[in-house]
Amino acid sequence: MIKNICCIGAGYVGGPTMAVIALKNPNINVTVVDINKNRIDAWNSEDLSSLPIYEPGLDEVVAEARGRNLFFSTDVDKAITESEMIFISVNTPTKTYGKGKGMAADLKYIELCARQIAEIAKTDKIVVEKSTLPVRTSEALKSILDNTGNGVKFQILSNPEFLAEGTAISDLLSPDRVLIGGGTDEEGTNAVNALVSIYEAWVPSDKIITTNVWSSELSKLTANAFLAQRVSSINAMSELCEVTGADVNEVAKAIGMDSRIGSKFLKASVGFGGSCFQKDILNLVYIARSYGLNQVADYWEQVIIMNDYQKNRFAKKILTTLYNTVSGKKIAFLGWAFKKDTNDTRESAAIYVADALLDEQANIAVYDPKVVKEQMYNDLANLNTRKVEEIEAGISVFSEVYELCKDAHAIAILTEWDEFKEYDWKMIYENMKKPAFLFDGRNILNGENMENIGFVYNGIGISKNIE
Ligand code: NAD
Ligand code: UDX
Numbered sequence: 001m002i003k004n005i006c007c008i009g010a011g012y013v014g015g016p017t018m019a020v021i022a023l024k025n026p027n028i029n030v031t032v033v034d035i036n037k038n039r040i041d042a043w044n045s046e047d048l049s050s051l052p053i054y055e056p057g058l059d060e061v062v063a064e065a066r067g068r069n070l071f072f073s074t075d076v077d078k079a080i081t082e083s084e085m086i087f088i089s090v091n092t093p094t095k096t097y098g099k100g101k102g103m104a105a106d107l108k109y110i111e112l113c114a115r116q117i118a119e120i121a122k123t124d125k126i127v128v129e130k131s132t133l134p135v136r137t138s139e140a141l142k143s144i145l146d147n148t149g150n151g152v153k154f155q156i157l158s159n160p161e162f163l164a165e166g167t168a169i170s171d172l173l174s175p176d177r178v179l180i181g182g183g184t185d186e187e188g189t190n191a192v193n194a195l196v197s198i199y200e201a202w203v204p205s206d207k208i209i210t211t212n213v214w215s216s217e218l219s220k221l222t223a224n225a226f227l228a229q230r231v232s233s234i235n236a237m238s239e240l241c242e243v244t245g246a247d248v249n250e251v252a253k254a255i256g257m258d259s260r261i262g263s264k265f266l267k268a269s270v271g272f273g274g275s276c277f278q279k280d281i282l283n284l285v286y287i288a289r290s291y292g293l294n295q296v297a298d299y300w301e302q303v304i305i306m307n308d309y310q311k312n313r314f315a316k317k318i319l320t321t322l323y324n325t326v327s328g329k330k331i332a333f334l335g336w337a338f339k340k341d342t343n344d345t346r347e348s349a350a351i352y353v354a355d356a357l358l359d360e361q362a363n364i365a366v367y368d369p370k371v372v373k374e375q376m377y378n379d380l381a382n383l384n385t386r387k388v389e390e391i392e393a394g395i396s397v398f399s400e401v402y403e404l405c406k407d408a409h410a411i412a413i414l415t416e417w418d419e420f421k422e423y424d425w426k427m428i429y430e431n432m433k434k435p436a437f438l439f440d441g442r443n444i445l446n447g448e449n450m451e452n453i454g455f456v457y458n459g460i461g462i463s464k465n466i467e
Contacts (some may be wrong), residue, residue: 001196002126006079009085010034010043010072011345012053012168012275013130013161019061020172022070024202030070031079039119043072054343054370057169058359063174068357075360080120085194087159088113089130091362094279103286105279114141118148126191129158132280134287135218138181155191158213160220165274165351166341177223178208181216197370215356221284228277230265236460237270239313249443268461270353270441271311273338275346278304310379314412315356317458319440322410330433333413334401335442336368336376343370349441351379352415358394365396367404371415372440373397402423402428410437416444429453 005021008016010032016083022030034040042052044066048059063072073079073400080086088108095101110131128144129138135155138156145154159180163171178199181194192210199208211219234252241248248268255404256263281300288297319326333464339349355362357381366376380391398404405411413420421444429436438455443462450457458464 002084002198003081004029004031004032005085005087005198006032006033006083006358007089007130008079008111009089009091010036010039010052011089012165013055013163014087015051016055016172017089017161017164019058019065019070019129019171019432021198022060022065022068025198026065026069028198029069029071029082030065031073031083032408033073033076034090035074036263037074040072040074045356049194055168056341057167059446061169076116077120080117080125081122082431083125084123085126085128085198086117087128087130089161092131092133092279092377093145093275094282098221100286100332103282105132105283107137107284108226110137110141111144114144115148117154118145121152121154122150124153126157126194128153128200129156129217130161132160132220132276133158133217134226134283135214135221135246137217138213141212147157153187155183156186156213157191157195157434158216159195161217162220162223165344166339173202175203175207178203179216179219180208181211181213184212185243193251198227216405221241221280224276225284227265228272228307229300229303230274231269231277232268232303232310233269233312234273234304238310240434241461242463245463246461249462253345261308268443269310269349270314270373270460271349273346273348273350275344276345278307278347291295308352309350312356314349314439314441314460315353318353318357318410318412318437319360320322320436321456324410326357326360328361328363329409330363330365330407331357332405332411332453333364333366334404334411334413334420335369335417336366336371336379337415337417340415340417343375345371345375348414351383353412353441354379354395355380355383355385358390362392365398365404365408367401368415369399381430402431405430407433408436409433410439412439413444416442420444425450425455426453429455 007018018030018032039052042050047061048289061280064164090113092105095106095170111260142156160179180192180195182188188461238248252266254390255261260400281304285301294444336350357364377391381388435456436455443459445460
């Protein structure tokens with residue numbers, strides 16, 4: 001029976017995942033550790049609105065479990081020493097240097113964790129890969145753990161996380177499935193069973209599937225590739241809709257009712273963002289190429305190419321519609337996060353659209369209910385396309401939408417926050433420059449209603465002036 005577990009990495013995955021494991025397993029002590037002290041302090045903050053990540057329902061889970069059997073700490077060594085099972089949930093970003101730059105996953109953080117576990121562990125441990133990793137990473141982990149350990153035995157499991165941000169808590173509470181990959185010998189089976197029993201505290205047994213380690217590692221990359229591919233597929237169709245008079249929402253509905261296709265993940269948009277899709281597909285492409293599978297690599301790479309095209313296309317549409325110049329014009333951005341109900345902005349389409357419009361000397365005004373100004377400036381600075389002073393001069397951040405849109409030449413909706421649907425659009429219209437352009441990058445508004453108010457409305461995949 002496992003009594004103590006820890007998780008290295010208190011981020012978007014480690015934090016919520018361990019909070020739910022602790023909530024549902026009151027007899028197991030769960031310690032989440034991180035080298036980032038600010039993040040740990042925020043996880044320990046009295047004020048639950050100051051948790052480091054925003055997820056609906058997370059505050060309630062933390063309120064119930066924290067201090068009871070859920071702990072956040074910077075003492076990684078102590079947590080490793082005391083735990084029988086160690087989850088690794090550190091970041092695995094795209095490499096920015098050396099071999100595989102811009103494509104491969106950077107595994108330095110994972111390797112550091114493995115080396116630290118190998119050095120510190122004095123008793124047998126089950127090490128669980130929670131991070132998304134290239135297929136066969138567990139082989140490298142095993143080699144590090146077995147060769148520098150203290151005669152301690154390690155079992156390595158793969159347990160990829162499928163939660164989506166914004167719905168992390170409900171995804172964790174009722175997952176479609178839990179996937180566990182592990183060895184098939186007696187010790188491997190025991191380790192798999194130990195992890196199964198933790199999930200069985202709340203997940204029905206038939207939703208917990210076990211596979212070999214390689215299938216589990218590869219299934220995570222495959223799932224993200226398939227999901228992103230659906231978005232790029234419908235986005236590809238959105239452009240065809242715009243030139244033919246078809247409506248992408250109608251097309252998505254019509255095909256989604258085919259049970260073989262299904263209705264989810266067919267929402268045309270300004271392009272997908274988030275920390276996972278692009279990174280994981282690039283990694284998949286890199287792996288395929290490294291095995292010489294160039295057709296496989298090219299096939300999946302097209303999903304990214306299409307997504308980049310969609311983000312650019314949106315920016316270009318704003319420019320051409322505004323008479324080919326946005327120089328000095330106020331363009332109001334509604335939303336900066338990569339999707340609603342999260343404060344995460346990693347790879348958000350808004351960053352790329354803003355960058356393209358800053359190239360054209362637009363004055364961009366932004367409002368997002370959960371993203372702070374410093375984050376927006378950082379996101380643009382990280383592109384290395386212009387100086388910080390230029391970013392600060394080109395982007396102004398508002399905390400109130402009516403002020404944001406006052407005297408704007410155009411509004412661009414970048415994130416599908418629910419509150420955007422509830423605004424007094426008539427009042428917004430009245431205070432804008434005319435003609436008042438509205439670019440709905442998420443198709444959340446009713447175009448006809450907006451046109452009746454007076455807006456020149458542009459949705460994604462909705463044709464204009466074609467009978
Ligand atoms: P994150 O950047 O939010 O969190 C990672 C944390 O790990 C950071 O706080 C960092 O300080 C910490 N860390 C790094 N090295 C460390 C070390 N040696 N010791 C202690 N702490 C260390 O990342 P995330 O979004 O939580 O993603 C983590 C992993 O989960 C990635 O592999 C990602 O691909 C995968 N994943 C993410 C999501 C998602 O929605 N964000 C979903 C499924 C899977
Ligand atoms: C994704 C996977 O869904 C999740 O299973 C995995 O664990 C992590 O990566 P996440 O990136 O958090 O989750 O959010 P997701 O809901 O998948 O959205 C990703 C991006 O695609 C967002 O920018 C979203 O707006 C966009 N999207 C999604 C669309 O444009 N259209 C859709 O129909 C669905």
